[in-house]
Amino acid sequence: MRGTIERLSDEGLGIVKANKREVLVPYTAPGDIVEVLRWRRKKRKLIATDFKVLEESSTRTEPKCPYFGVCGGCLLQHLPYEKQLEFKKEKLSTYIDMDVDVMPSPVIYGHRNRIDVVVSTKGIGFRRYGTWWDVVDIEECPVFGPASRKVLKSLRNFIEEENPTLYEIGKNKGFLRYIVMREGKFTGELMVNLVTSEGTLPESFPEYFPYATSIYWSVNRTESDVSYGDVERYWGEPFIRERLDDVTYLIHPNSFFQTNSYQAVSLVRKVAEFVDGEKVLDLYSGVGTFGVYLAKRGFKVEGIEINPFAVEMAKKNAQINEIDAEFRVGEDKDVNSLSEYDTVIVDPPRAGLHPKLVRKILKDRPETLVYVSCNPKTLSQNLKELSESYKIEEVIGLDMFPHTPHVEAVVQLKRV
Numbered sequence: 001m002r003g004t005i006e007r008l009s010d011e012g013l014g015i016v017k018a019n020k021r022e023v024l025v026p027y028t029a030p031g032d033i034v035e036v037l038r039w040r041r042k043k044r045k046l047i048a049t050d051f052k053v054l055e056e057s058s059t060r061t062e063p064k065c066p067y068f069g070v071c072g073g074c075l076l077q078h079l080p081y082e083k084q085l086e087f088k089k090e091k092l093s094t095y096i097d098m099d100v101d102v103m104p105s106p107v108i109y110g111h112r113n114r115i116d117v118v119v120s121t122k123g124i125g126f127r128r129y130g131t132w133w134d135v136v137d138i139e140e141c142p143v144f145g146p147a148s149r150k151v152l153k154s155l156r157n158f159i160e161e162e163n164p165t166l167y168e169i170g171k172n173k174g175f176l177r178y179i180v181m182r183e184g185k186f187t188g189e190l191m192v193n194l195v196t197s198e199g200t201l202p203e204s205f206p207e208y209f210p211y212a213t214s215i216y217w218s219v220n221r222t223e224s225d226v227s228y229g230d231v232e233r234y235w236g237e238p239f240i241r242e243r244l245d246d247v248t249y250l251i252h253p254n255s256f257f258q259t260n261s262y263q264a265v266s267l268v269r270k271v272a273e274f275v276d277g278e279k280v281l282d283l284y285s286g287v288g289t290f291g292v293y294l295a296k297r298g299f300k301v302e303g304i305e306i307n308p309f310a311v312e313m314a315k316k317n318a319q320i321n322e323i324d325a326e327f328r329v330g331e332d333k334d335v336n337s338l339s340e341y342d343t344v345i346v347d348p349p350r351a352g353l354h355p356k357l358v359r360k361i362l363k364d365r366p367e368t369l370v371y372v373s374c375n376p377k378t379l380s381q382n383l384k385e386l387s388e389s390y391k392i393e394e395v396i397g398l399d400m401f402p403h404t405p406h407v408e409a410v411v412q413l414k415r416v
Contacts, residue, residue: 005032005057008087010377012075012405013047023048026129027069029079031057040130049130059083064109064142071136072129074143074403081108085399088407092397095376096383102397102407106262110145111402113183113242113261116227117141117152119176120167124152132225133169143403144181147190151181154208162202169225175199177220178227182240182251185261189213189240193253195220195229206235213240216253228254244268247293247321255287255313260400267372267398267408268293274394274412275299276368277342283332283357284347288314288325290372295325302341303327304334332357338364345370352378358385365389369413374400379409391416 001021005014005028014028016036023036025048038050063069063077076084085102092100105111118125123137140149159166159176167174178195192209193216194201206215214237220229231253239250242257244265251257258264271290278300282291285303287310295301295318303325305311314327333356338344344366346353352375353361361369362385369390373379383392390413398408 002033002035002054005030005034008405010091010405012087021046025051026075027078028053029057029060029083031059047130067125067136067138070128071125071138072127072131073141075129075405077403081402084402087405088397088399091405092376092407092409095380096392096395096409096411097380098392098395100395100397100409102399103263103266105260105399105402106266107260108402109142111185111260111262112141112143112145113185113257114181114259115141115144115148116178116180117148118167118169119155119179120169121174122169124155124179135169145183147183148181150211151179151190151192151209155179158202158205158208162204164202167197172197172223180227180253182253182257184240184242184251186243187241189237189242191216191240191251191253193218195227197221201232213237218253244289244293247296247317249287249289249292249317250313250320252309252313254309256310257287258289258400260402263398263400263408264289267400267410270396270398270410271345271370271372272297274368274370274410275343275345279340279342281335281338281341281344281366283335283345284349285314285327286310286347288317288327290345290347291325291327292317292321292323295323296321301325304330304332306331332360335360338366341366343368343370345372347372348378350375350378353382358382361386362389365415367415369411371409371411371413373409373411374406376407376409379411383411383413386413389415 001018003016003018013024023046033055036048036051039046039048061080068077089102122135125136125138128134165174167177180193182191191214192212195218215235217232218229219232242249280299280301282303285305291301291303318325393414394412400408
């Protein structure tokens, strides 16, 4: 089938219609003329697997990454950045049913502070788009920055000289599985975390990364294809640090932190701007990203998080910043009354707020809600549910993830 890409889907794939079929075509732009030779079905959608761009749209730009078009990491590098922002603005505005501005990322290459690189017999790099079994071999990742080239070169030298076995995807065989890089963009500190199967790591391993602030060896003792495990040993510092304005955060291999440090500054500032009153409850508080930042500004903060390790890190972050905030392990059902707080912050996973929490919010009716979301679809559903007691006071989008279809949103809701 042949046709013209009409627009992008929510997932950032070009949509072409022909012969009563709608096919999603990756790495295309509105205005491209394409020929689709084969496609696969995924969740009632048709996604092109073999296609040609016969005529390129004038809106395209040259991707900076040499692996664009095969690597599954970035889908939108071929669009000028202002077009990416237009796409995200339209997407967010459609879901929230009002005009929403999207703040551009201050940096659009070298912005990611974490990448998880597959180490396998197929290659050392990222998953090939549309597959779980194949890997695009890379020498560096431009969205992470120059340190990625240095780390991957060191890793290949280690493999060449020590000859450890590489993981065979799908067979659960082999020793080396992932290498995870984390970098404090505002501190320059670098963490290297090698994730392996059970086995023996050559003693020489840390010698290959003398420039790293922190070096970890983690063991994944399961068959699950994940880039984390039990910490077996570390060299150098136990944490690296990142700094957002005047707040320092400790980063551990197994802790979550916003992946775009430059835009994370805008995010914490915006959350602080939307908070009203004195007493704040930070649900899904994680490592204290919002809670510690707010406490530094004089708010009385209580954070609740289901992950005990994240709570431990939040307490460490409160301690090193010399602020008074309470973080504890728990679920939303452990809160006696949300009405005790002036502002409640929610930053749920992609699935959105649990129905029980929505009902609790509507019952207790705290004055102000600040909803941070990485999924416009579930955000839209939750906002409709909350609308019986709340109205949107302010909303802003933030581009945390340049060159991808994802967009973050922060919404301030007021009780009516």
